[in-house]
Amino acid sequence: MRVGIVGAGVAGLVTAWLVEEACDVVVVESRRRVGGNARSAAGFAGGAPAVFDLGAQEIAADDSSPHTALLAALGVDERHRLDVPSSHTFSVAGRPTPLLVGPHPGRPADLDRGPAWAAVRSFLDDAGEPSRWDWDVPFGSLLDGLSPPPDARDVLCALPAALFGCPLADVPALSARVALTYVLGVAADPVAEVRLLRGGMEGLAWALAGRLAAAEVRTGCPVERVERTGDGYVLSDAAGRRDAVDHLVLAVPPPVALRLLPASMTGPDGGWRVLRRFAYRPLRYALHLDPAYLPADRSSWSTTNVLVHDGRAEITTWYGPSHGVDVFKSQLTHRSAPPRRVVATSAFDALPVTTDVIGARRALDRLQGRENLHFAGHHTTGSGDQESAIASAAAVARRLAPGSSRLRHLPTP
Numbered sequence: 001m002r003v004g005i006v007g008a009g010v011a012g013l014v015t016a017w018l019v020e021e022a023c024d025v026v027v028v029e030s031r032r033r034v035g036g037n038a039r040s041a042a043g044f045a046g047g048a049p050a051v052f053d054l055g056a057q058e059i060a061a062d063d064s065s066p067h068t069a070l071l072a073a074l075g076v077d078e079r080h081r082l083d084v085p086s087s088h089t090f091s092v093a094g095r096p097t098p099l100l101v102g103p104h105p106g107r108p109a110d111l112d113r114g115p116a117w118a119a120v121r122s123f124l125d126d127a128g129e130p131s132r133w134d135w136d137v138p139f140g141s142l143l144d145g146l147s148p149p150p151d152a153r154d155v156l157c158a159l160p161a162a163l164f165g166c167p168l169a170d171v172p173a174l175s176a177r178v179a180l181t182y183v184l185g186v187a188a189d190p191v192a193e194v195r196l197l198r199g200g201m202e203g204l205a206w207a208l209a210g211r212l213a214a215a216e217v218r219t220g221c222p223v224e225r226v227e228r229t230g231d232g233y234v235l236s237d238a239a240g241r242r243d244a245v246d247h248l249v250l251a252v253p254p255p256v257a258l259r260l261l262p263a264s265m266t267g268p269d270g271g272w273r274v275l276r277r278f279a280y281r282p283l284r285y286a287l288h289l290d291p292a293y294l295p296a297d298r299s300s301w302s303t304t305n306v307l308v309h310d311g312r313a314e315i316t317t318w319y320g321p322s323h324g325v326d327v328f329k330s331q332l333t334h335r336s337a338p339p340r341r342v343v344a345t346s347a348f349d350a351l352p353v354t355t356d357v358i359g360a361r362r363a364l365d366r367l368q369g370r371e372n373l374h375f376a377g378h379h380t381t382g383s384g385d386q387e388s389a390i391a392s393a394a395a396v397a398r399r400l401a402p403g404s405s406r407l408r409h410l411p412t413p
């Protein structure tokens with residue numbers, strides 16, 4: 001059975017790794033590199049070569065997560081991981097002092113934590129674990145029910161708004177379970193940790209590609225069209241190459257899937273029209289050497305620094321705690337002025353996981369495997385992170401290659 005996988009992000013590569021034992025696999029990727037949203041850049045820190053992430057960079061420092069299990073199966077052990085404090089500072093443009101300055105190693109315990117600290121902690125205590133909430137509950141119902149004061153509300157909305165590239169006003173429409181997953185740690189005391197890869201998150205994609213024994217991976221080949229032929233599909237790429245496959249795995253965001261599939265499948269009467277309900281937002285990131293977007297007082301800097309401005313919020317990640325240097329990764333999508341000394345930029349699209357998206361992905365789930373067509377990716381399950389991408393790949397593999405010995409490496413759902 002020949003399987004065509006479109007997209008060599010985490011979801012596409014994990015799918016290939018899981019099913020290649022049982023299937024003849026070809027992975028076709030439009031960019032010239034594997035990794036999708038995991039994009040790393042080579043740099044220098046403290047006189048030695050170092051790698052900085054431009055896109056996806058962190059996972060939970062949780063030894064039982066699917067991501068950690070996958071890394072272990074690929075031989076990426078603790079020597080290659082870096083657990084760093086997940087500290088947070090929230091500021092508002094034009095206000096002299098931050099709204100919230102969370103704990104951070106070395107920061108004085110008696111430092112003023114800002115006007116939102118107590119109310120944010122109380123909100124998060126009352127909201128409880130994200131898993132307490134059904135995916136369909138909008139975050140707005142928690143905000144309305146628990147009524148945090150305006151400063152605390154800004155903090156609670158800022159991180160999801162920044163991560164998903166949406167205005168603060170759109171955050172109430174997000175799934176409460178998803179929004180809470182991202183804000184849970186913002187007022188943790190003591191500070192929690194997140195896990196980075198020393199070689200950059202793109203290294204996971206390299207490790208996966210390196211472990212493929214039989215699957216073919218082609219980069220720099222955008223798939224332009226997918227045709228239905230009998231029970232299978234033919235993929236046509238930009239170089240004019242055509243691949244006939246029995247099963248098709250679309251490991252690309254739904255807006256790309258919409259462009260590729262025949263209109264008869266995705267149009268107003270098509271069975272896959274649900275793909276139209278996944279609305280992405282553009283995001284632009286830069287690696288730079290200018291602390292322009294951080295509080296003037298360095299003692300307030302955190303690993304994650306969020307600036308609220310113009311009804312939006314944007315993140316600056318400070319690499320000091322992980323790499324020991326003042327290198328910054330900032331979202332630049334809506335800033336009025338770019339930082340000085342920019343060393344790399346990259347553009348992405350993010351999917352705000354609203355309650356409507358939750359409904360859409362349930363509908364998509366019911367279509368999985370129908371007409372030998374499968375969807376893998378962050379949009380299909382969970383909070384839209386790398387754990388989601390891995391879980392989605394495992395779900396596809398359980399249908400295509402249920403006997404694959406590699407499935408045993410990943411926790412069963």
Ligand SMILES: Cc1cc2nc3c(=O)[nH]c(=O)nc-3n(C[C@H](O)[C@H](O)[C@H](O)COP(=O)(O)OP(=O)(O)OC[C@H]3O[C@@H](n4cnc5c(N)ncnc54)[C@H](O)[C@@H]3O)c2cc1C
Nearest residue numbers: 007009010011030036037056057058223348377378385386
């Ligand atoms: C800026 C940013 C930062 C993030 N940070 C984190 C983080 O720190 N931690 C975390 O867990 N998650 C993070 N995420 C979420 C992230 O989306 C997932 O972690 C994961 O990387 C998504 O993998 P994926 O395979 O589902 O999709 P993608 O990574 O989007 O992969 C899709 C692939 O399909 C390819 N493609 C598109 N069109 C075509 C075509 N026509 N033909 C062939 N190939 C095509 C793309 O080039 C891409 O390689 C972040 C997301 C963004 C946007």
